[in-house]
Amino acid sequence: MANVSNSCQFLFLFLFIFLSDTKGIVFQPSYITATGPTLTAFLLGNASDISLNLRTVSPSHITGSLSPPSCVAESTQWTLTREQVGKTAVRVQLRLNQSLHLCGDNETDTDCCPKPLCVLETLQLSACMGGRPQASLLIQAKIYALLLPTDSGSDNKTLIPNQVYQPLGSCPCDLTLEACDVRCCCDKDCSPEDLKLFESHCLPGPFGGHVSPTPDYQCSAQASENSPDWFPFLCVNSPPENNPYLGLFYQGDTIIPKPGPSFQRPVLSAPLSTNLYRQGRPIFTLDDQYFTIPQKSLTGQCIDNAPVAFLKNFNVKCVSLLRSCPNEQTTPTDLRVQVKNGQGGVVTVDVVDEVAVDLSQFISSTDPVDSPDETQVCENVTLALDYKFFWQGNRITDITVTRTVGIITLNGRAVTLTAGYSAVFLNGDFMGEPNSGKTGYQVGRPVIAGFVDTLENNTGSIERTSINLWKPVGDGLCSTAEKSPILFGENSTAGCLLPVSLQNLTQCNLLRENVASLQAALITAAYVAKSGDPDALTMADWVNISFVTLNSSKPVEDNTSSCREIPSHQHIHVRSIITGVVQGKPQREIHALQVSYSLSTWELDCGGGDSSPCVDLMEAQLFPLTSSVTFTDIPINTGPPKTRFQINFTEYDCDRNDVCWPELAFPITRYYTGEPYSQSLAKGLILVFFFLAASVLGTPWRQIRQAWNSASL
Structure with missing residues (x-):
């Protein structure tokens, strides 16, 4: 498989931004190591009059270097296709015309690989204009044959028996492969001599291989000479399949691996658009691409193709040095993009042009250039793009953009151009104000x-x-x-x-x-x-x-x-x-x-x-x-402030000690909220009354009266 994956696609996007205005032709990447029958590269630049020529090259026997790019095409075992993916980008794809399966012993078909290293060659793809090479791509193809297993497997499905009637395995105590397990009498790896050593001590029950031992409550398990007193009346007649070991062991299904290729290429798909727009999610065009407006990145640099997020307002200034008139200008046709409204419909961007008379806010300074002899007048230079997105609920109802253009004169000096780009989302005619929380602020x-x-x-x-x-x-x-x-x-x-x-x-x-x-x-x-x-x-x-x-x-x-x-x-x-x-x-x-x-x-x-x-x-x-x-x-x-007693005498503080003396009378204090204060106070006084009565009428008080009477006599 070619060393071209997702990273190549992302690399193309970034290089497309920086090389979209250049006049040169370049392959990206310029060198590929191919290990599969398909590879992809991108040709960046104005490729309208470019022809592609593919040939096989080899290093020189004298110098060891490859021959320079040539516009003479040769016959190869590769098929070349090209696809225009942008104004200044072409996707180039090469596909091998040979089968990669290994030739058999008596096979006469030439469309196969005679040896495991099927393809080993160096290719040179040249982009030519007027018979002269403008750019070249070097490809090192090293592809091995596709090896398939000799036994492709059987399509017969494994029959799974009814689990109700297959309760046990053949030998559950057989735990060691190709070795005899001690006391496992059903182990096929045990020789007759081994079995004689523990034949009388086999593992009992289902784990030892004894299928469905008869329980004591079965009527067939008791004989007349040793049956208990309850046996004739309380024994159970049940089929042997109905036992407590059902499902403990069972014969499972078998999965046969299917043969497949030795390499696979991930399929890149376009970004999927959502049915409904939500705040912060990107806006999509009709062809499922991001709707982009120039914005600033985290580093402060302007990115030409930055996705626009739903309900996210922004206003940025992009500074560029204008030494000559721009080759390509943004026209109203380019701005009339069809955008998905979020509910299955389409909204077309409406363009309004304005001409700026005062250019002081767009041109900040000028610097001399190398060739001050020529005076250039640049007409319809885009100075600002101000978008207004009208929305309702989760959909976009209308989009308008105001394009501000102006005439810039270059009198042999470079102009520092400050272009403005903004986007506001309006609910009707009201701009949605971004909030910072609901009941409180969000950090x-x-x-x-x-x-x-x-x-x-x-x-x-x-x-x-x-x-x-x-x-x-x-x-x-x-x-x-x-x-x-x-x-x-x-x-x-x-x-x-x-x-x-x-x-x-x-x-x-x-x-x-x-x-x-x-x-x-x-x-x-x-x-x-x-x-x-x-x-x-x-x-x-x-x-x-x-x-x-x-x-x-x-x-x-x-x-x-x-x-x-x-x-x-x-x-x-x-x-x-x-x-x-x-x-x-x-x-x-x-x-x-x-x-x-x-x-x-x-x-x-x-x-x-x-x-x-x-x-x-x-x-x-x-x-x-x-x-x-x-x-x-x-x-x-x-809570209430702490008293001086609580601050100075912490041993009586209920919040700092396990023993809290002030809570001794807790039920009759106002801190107790289990019942009304009047009831808790009445109950507390009743308890105090009974305590005093018991003290007066009890044994200690009677002894005190007797001692008092004895002393008075």
Whole structure:
């Protein structure tokens, strides 16, 4: 079997992403070791005018190397087929035309293998254009004959006797193969001499081979001379097949192995689509392929063919360097894809084109290229793709995409293009807001925040937003840093770098305001949701965010090269409380959220022989801006506070000792809840009365009275 399996299919998918825009032709893989009659490879690139030629090659006797690729085809024992699987991909398959069974002694058929090593040759597959080879694939075929067992087995089925009448094995005590078992008189491996040694001590009962011993209660088991008194009246007449050993041993079925090939290739199938869409599951096209939109991976790189998950909104920016006009542009026809709606129907993507006039948000910088002589005008360059998925229940009702295009002029310079891709799921005209739990927050889900929106209809509803931390990317500067929302139950710390020069340190008030505005941009909300599923119109579901204001009453004394009380660190403290338990899991709600700042002094470091930052007003040094979040659980007080006696005298504490003296009168205390307090108190007083009466009228009290009377006399 060829060394082409699932890994080759996945490798093709990844290489197809990176080589889809290239003009070259390449085989993947470029070398194959074939051990079976079928092998598969992929030809990547523009293969519309490519011809494939197969021939057998051998190493040179002088140099030992193979001959270079050639476009001259030869007659081989392999059949070559090709199949177009994409715009720039061709599946190439080779199949051996020879049978792999081993030739018999008197067999005259040439379609067989004369020896076990059936095929041993080197093949060269060349992709040619205009009579010149563009790429080559080297194949080392080493295939052995298919060896089948000489006895293919019988089709006769083993007859299974009725288990009711086959209760015992032939010799249950025969435990050792080809050896005589002691005291096993039915063992066929025992010679007559061996049997004489233990013939009078054979194992009794069914395990010794005595089939169906007659029980004492059978009428046929007793003779007239030794029968007990009850025998004529209480014996049982039963057939010998009805005995307690039925089913203890039985003759089972025999499974005969069927002959099969010595190798098998797993069959790769397309991804199976589900009948109903669920949150997080991929969306499928009509031909059972993933519906893809460019998205970012975990490493931050953009992937062109990333599956779209149902009810998962995203908005990403993909940066690419544009040195020349793109060869292939995404057309409206390419975007009008037929998508399965999840209930047996089909939805076609509706495309709406928009032309961007201001390209400032898409083109961030330009760099000179090697050939600045030519001016190129790139028309209809795709700048953004914004998808809207309309859904209801478990199905998709409609899909629209807004394609933003623009005209980019390359005046001998490379353009850094920032393309945007987004997908939102709308239930009717309302965007489905992702929740972070039901009755409480789920650990790892974003904390939901918001602010009062009174602009629309003057309803005073809460507009959702998030509380963020710094997320540095690239060079780590605050100017290019992104924001990441805080996740419930996960403590985190992040930051970015802010360049500060000597000129900035001469204006400390302005520097403090700039730093404070950067830190304040992380939190634009005024409220935080108590639970993970808040109501935008119910203020009881939200808690005010507490901001610890900086003390600005006293003036700050700054030096010429340093600034004090810079709010360089922002700390978010979230306090949660357990409100209940659902299926054994505690449900936590946010009780309070406080935002505070830590102040620091920024001063230029001119040590180490580098004094230029302290001399040059414009040369900057990097200072850190940090942000962090901490989650704290508020303990629940489940009982009354302990008294000073319980704290100091622990030997009387019922929670710490086995003997609890304060519980001596437990039935008449309020801690006893088995019955109403009035009844338990009445019963307790009655018991005390009887105890006192028994003490007064009992023997000890009578002896005390007698002693008292004797003393008085």
